[in-house]
Amino acid sequence: MNMLAKAADIARSPGDPKVQSTGPSSLGAADRMARGLGWFSIGLGAAELLAANRVARGLGLEGYEWLIRGYGLREVASGVACLSANPLPGVTSRVAGDGLDILTLLPALRHDNPKRGNAELALLAVAGVTLLDVLCQQGLTRRHARPSGPRRDYRDRSGFPKGLAAARGAVRQAGEARPALPGIA
Amino acid sequence: MKALVWHGKQDIRCDRVSDPEIEDPRDAIIRVTSCAICGSDLHLFHNFIPAMLPGDIMGHEAMGEVVEVGSAAKSKLRTGDRIVVPFTIICGECDQCKRGNFSVCERTNRRKDLAEKVFGHTTAGLFGYTHLTGGYPGGQAEYLRVPFADATHIKVPDNLTDEQVLFLSDIFPTGWQAAAQCDIEPTDTVAIWGCGPVGQMAIRSAILLGAKQVVAIDCVPERLSMAEAGGAIPINFEEESVVGRLNDLTGGKGPEKCIDAVGLEAHVTPSLPDTLLDRAKQAMLMENDRPHVLREMIYVCRPAGIISIPGVYSGLVDKIPMGMAMNKGLTFRMGQTHVNRWTDDLLRRIEEGQIDPSFVITHTVGLEEGPEMYKVFRDKQDSCVKVVLKP
Ligand SMILES: NC(=O)c1ccc[n+]([C@@H]2O[C@H](COP(=O)([O-])OP(=O)(O)OC[C@H]3O[C@@H](n4cnc5c(N)ncnc54)[C@H](O)[C@@H]3O)[C@@H](O)[C@H]2O)c1
Ligand SMILES: [Zn+2]
Ligand SMILES: [Zn+2]
Numbered sequence: 295m296n297m298l299a300k301a302a303d304i305a306r307s308p309g310d311p312k313v314q315s316t317g318p319s320s321l322g323a324a325d326r327m328a329r330g331l332g333w334f335s336i337g338l339g340a341a342e343l344l345a346a347n348r349v350a351r352g353l354g355l356e357g358y359e360w361l362i363r364g365y366g367l368r369e370v371a372s373g374v375a376c377l378s379a380n381p382l383p384g385v386t387s388r389v390a391g392d393g394l395d396i397l398t399l400l401p402a403l404r405h406d407n408p409k410r411g412n413a414e415l416a417l418l419a420v421a422g423v424t425l426l427d428v429l430c431q432q433g434l435t436r437r438h439a440r441p442s443g444p445r446r447d448y449r450d451r452s453g454f455p456k457g458l459a460a461a462r463g464a465v466r467q468a469g470e471a472r473p474a475l476p477g478i479a
Numbered sequence: 480m481k482a483l484v485w486h487g488k489q490d491i492r493c494d495r496v497s498d499p500e501i502e503d504p505r506d507a508i509i510r511v512t513s514c515a516i517c518g519s520d521l522h523l524f525h526n527f528i529p530a531m532l533p534g535d536i537m538g539h540e541a542m543g544e545v546v547e548v549g550s551a552a553k554s555k556l557r558t559g560d561r562i563v564v565p566f567t568i569i570c571g572e573c574d575q576c577k578r579g580n581f582s583v584c585e586r587t588n589r590r591k592d593l594a595e596k597v598f599g600h601t602t603a604g605l606f607g608y609t610h611l612t613g614g615y616p617g618g619q620a621e622y623l624r625v626p627f628a629d630a631t632h633i634k635v636p637d638n639l640t641d642e643q644v645l646f647l648s649d650i651f652p653t654g655w656q657a658a659a660q661c662d663i664e665p666t667d668t669v670a671i672w673g674c675g676p677v678g679q680m681a682i683r684s685a686i687l688l689g690a691k692q693v694v695a696i697d698c699v700p701e702r703l704s705m706a707e708a709g710g711a712i713p714i715n716f717e718e719e720s721v722v723g724r725l726n727d728l729t730g731g732k733g734p735e736k737c738i739d740a741v742g743l744e745a746h747v748t749p750s751l752p753d754t755l756l757d758r759a760k761q762a763m764l765m766e767n768d769r770p771h772v773l774r775e776m777i778y779v780c781r782p783a784g785i786i787s788i789p790g791v792y793s794g795l796v797d798k799i800p801m802g803m804a805m806n807k808g809l810t811f812r813m814g815q816t817h818v819n820r821w822t823d824d825l826l827r828r829i830e831e832g833q834i835d836p837s838f839v840i841t842h843t844v845g846l847e848e849g850p851e852m853y854k855v856f857r858d859k860q861d862s863c864v865k866v867v868l869k870p
């Protein structure tokens with residue numbers, strides 16, 4: 295990122311300050327993780343969309359290509375949401391999607407499936423990713439939620455040193471004209 | 480020096496950067512004593528305003544002590560002067576500046592070429608904002624170079640604290656201009672969407688300008704309590720119908736004047752389905768802004784009323800009911816604030832004790848804590864309304 299800042303210095307004039315060394319970021323670990331999961335989701339979704347036939351064959355789920363493409367679309371949508379300014383709904387949708395993936399893979403564990411080994415591996419991978427998704431979801435909630443505890447009360451902050459009653463209509467009462475509006479009339 | 484630097488979406492860091500240098504005779508450099516985080520900074524934080532670059536220094540609400548003055552600014556400024564820096568950079572000489580339309584100054588945007596392509600015509604240079612408005616380094620830093628400093632400053636007396644005068648840089652005149660644009664009559668109901676710092680200033684301004692009633696809309700209880708303290712009737716849009724309540728308060732006729740102090744990031748909630756659609760479109764880059772508040776204002780505003788928009792919009796918005804607005808004969812007024820148009824008058828009001836804008840400050844921290852405070856302010860945690868940074 296610091297490299298990017300250096301590259302962007304060509305858009306700056308000689309007297310503009312330039313980054314010398316960089317400090318701690320406003321991005322927390324959970325925010326970064328959400329971005330990682332977002333890109334992963336888009337990558338996986340693209341693979342499911344573009345190579346649904348190979349995925350189906352590899353898992354012994356022939357006949358379910360349409361479902362795999364649908365899941366690909368879902369992964370891409372979740373990924374885009376994970377990369378947005380508020381990633382929590384995106385990550386939550388990933389957790390729900392993980393559940394669907396697991397349910398879909400279970401039938402592939404049947405004994406007569408020649409690709410049973412692949413399906414087991416896939417299930418293991420999904421379980422791992424589910425763990426990451428859940429951790430990320432919890433991390434984001436911890437970092438960004440508004441705790442429901444007591445709020446500060448600002449009922450004493452009128453901003454009018456002479457009191458609210460004196461402030462009402464003070465401009466007109468002082469005989470001042472209304473402010474002249476900007477424009478080119 | 481230290482500065483808060485934009486590195487990408489939601490990635491602001493407290494970096495070490497080189498000191499600014501005078502590059503034009505009209506420049507001056509200040510040592511920043513106080514600066515603030517603004518709702519507009521959140522739009523940049525979320526990367527909703529195009530043309531930010533990694534390495535850009537944030538901040539457009541700053542004040543401090545003049546430490547260096549270019550030769551052409553010496554007639555107006557001296558080292559040691561205490562100034563507030565307006566967020567709009569102005570030349571003071573062009574056609575628009577002469578009319579007091581300072582935020583559309585024709586000379587101060589050093590990326591006029593970009594602005595002319597994107598906006599059709601240039602607008603003023605702004606501190607700590609997109610490269611469409613010049614990409615000038617901002618004031619969330621220990622030092623700030625002020626271009627066109629002979630015109631771009633507000634001198635403030637020593638007997639007022641930083642906290643009392645800092646907001647002359649932006650939010651106080653912004654709230655004031657929003658209310659002024661409403662041409663307030665003593666019979667008017669003024670409805671204000673958004674009780675962030677800008678909404679709070681707009682509420683106080685509408686009260687001073689003599690509205691019959693001021694109604695404030697938000698969903699954050701502590702912000703609504705601050706709105707009530709300033710004389711507004713609060714509406715929590717998560718708990719009651721905004722349109723229903725506004726009609727009740729106006730005998731079914733709707734508020735004469737409506738102010739949008741929310742801007743492009745209207746709250747997304749399932750009870751307002753259009754906001755879900757806007758968010759989805761925004762994520763897929765099919766729409767820049769979430770204009771729920773504009774739609775609601777056009778719907779509820781009294782025919783022949785005025786819609787005043789200080790809230791920032793960045794680009795293209797969808798499903799704005801123009802037919803409704805046209806048939807109701809509404810007047811729209813909007814814009815970045817012409818800060819220096821109002822500041823002499825507003826400084827006098829602060830000096831006379833008519834208003835003290837420091838009421839809005841809830842957090843004061845050092846620059847190093849800036850990145851974390853962006854998050855706290857954005858997430859409205861810890862009852863945060865306005866953050867002041869002390870470099
Ligand atoms: N025109 C100018 O020159 C100028 C200057 C400063 C700020 N601004 C703009 O003003 C706007 C507000 O700034 P701020 O500092 O007060 O920001 P803020 O983010 O603190 O405040 C916005 C408030 O709007 C509320 N809100 C969200 N959705 C809402 C809805 N549907 N109805 C009612 N309220 C809703 C939020 O809860 C929040 O309290 C921003 O868009 C900012 O960019 C413009
Ligand atoms: Zn601002
Ligand atoms: Zn000008």
